[in-house]
Amino acid sequence: GAVVSQHPSWVICKSGTSVKIECRSLDFQATTMFWYRQFPKQSLMLMATSNEGSKATYEQGVEKDKFLINHASLTLSTLTVTSAHPEDSSFYICSASQGPVDTQYFGPGTRLLVL
Amino acid sequence: AQKITQTQPGMFVQEKEAVTLDCTYDTSDPSYGLFWYKQPSSGEMIFLIYQGSYDQQNATEGRYSLNFQKARKSANLVISASQLGDSAMYFCAMREGGKEKLTFGTGTRLTIIP
Numbered sequence: 362g363a364v365v366s367q368h369p370s371w372v373i374c375k376s377g378t379s380v381k382i383e384c385r386s387l388d389f390q391a392t393t394m395f396w397y398r399q400f401p402k403q404s405l406m407l408m409a410t411s412n413e414g415s416k417a418t419y420e421q422g423v424e425k426d427k428f429l430i431n432h433a434s435l436t437l438s439t440l441t442v443t444s445a446h447p448e449d450s451s452f453y454i455c456s457a458s459q460g461p462v463d464t465q466y467f468g469p470g471t472r473l474l475v476l
Numbered sequence: 477a478q479k480i481t482q483t484q485p486g487m488f489v490q491e492k493e494a495v496t497l498d499c500t501y502d503t504s505d506p507s508y509g510l511f512w513y514k515q516p517s518s519g520e521m522i523f524l525i526y527q528g529s530y531d532q533q534n535a536t537e538g539r540y541s542l543n544f545q546k547a548r549k550s551a552n553l554v555i556s557a558s559q560l561g562d563s564a565m566y567f568c569a570m571r572e573g574g575k576e577k578l579t580f581g582t583g584t585r586l587t588i589i590p
Contacts, residue, residue, distance in 0.1 A: 363523075393576060404567065404580045405521070452519060461576040464511070467521035 364388050365457050367468035374445055375476055382440045382471045384455035391457035394438035395465060396430060399452045411438055412461070445475040479503065480570050480581035488587050489558050496543070497553040497584050499568030508572045510551040512542065515565040515583070524566075527551055555586075563588045 364387040374380055384394055393412050397405040409425075411417040411432035419425045427449075429441040438457075442449055452472050456465035481500045489495040501510065512524040527535045527542045535542040543552040555562055568581040 395576075395578075404582050407577055410576050454519070454521060456521070458576075462509075462571065462574055464523060464526060465578060466523060467513070470519040470521075472519070 363464075363466040365391075365455065365466050365468040367455055367471050369471060370469060371472040371474075373474045373476065376446050377444055380442045380445055380473060382442075382453055382455075382473075384438045384440070384457065384468050386436045386457040386466075389457075389459055390435040391438075391459065392435065393458050393461045393463075394432055395456045395458075396428070396438075396440050397454045397456070399454060399470075401452075405454065408440075442473065445473070447475045449473065450475045478581075479579045480568055482568055482581035482584050484584045485582070486585045486587070488589055491560060491588050491590050492557055494554060494556045495558050495562075495586065497555075497566050497568075497586065499551045499553065499581060501549050501551060501568075501570050503549075503570065503572050505572040507574075508570055510542070510544070511569040511571070511578065512540070512551075512553045513567045513569065514562075515567060517564070521567070525553065558588050560588050560590060562586060 366385045368383045396408045399405050408423045409417045409419045411430050413432050413435050417430035432438040454470040456467045458465045508529045510527045514522040525535050525537045525540045527544045534544050539556045541554045565583045567583045569578045
């Protein structure tokens, strides 16, 4: 149980394009989903927290207009990197939990490379 | 101040030996939870074990156990009988009180030597 999928697993795009990443909880309903970013050899940095049906809460320093998050259902959240630039290249990983203070289960991550 | 501190950037351990990965934390909240995750080279974060601040006993999950020393604010992960497949990054994380957010340490890269 507690399986979270992410799609795509990797993406290469040109600078200026937008990229959408999907995060799905496959065998449980995820009231809360989290989006993290991880640079090489570094820890995970929380970008935002989203609760189903509500607007996402962004961490300080994360541009909400740059990183659009939608959590329209209990099994799906999406992160859209708008007008991506090379500095947005990173590993993006989502997690999902049944409730806000339950264990977070992570997806396999998405590697984004912006040329 | 760092909320989660992992002082071992890397460790090398002989296969079948036990290994302890250190984690200390800092919080003034009496209610908190401590987590350990494993991240193989593939990138996914695998949940290993959880310890609540009010739990009386140390958490155990198969070969994983958590050495919880509340007074010292430490939550070390112990892996018994290490296997080659245990080679990965290991992250300690904390959630305080009723908050949703997890705070991660900087991780320890564990390499198991055959």
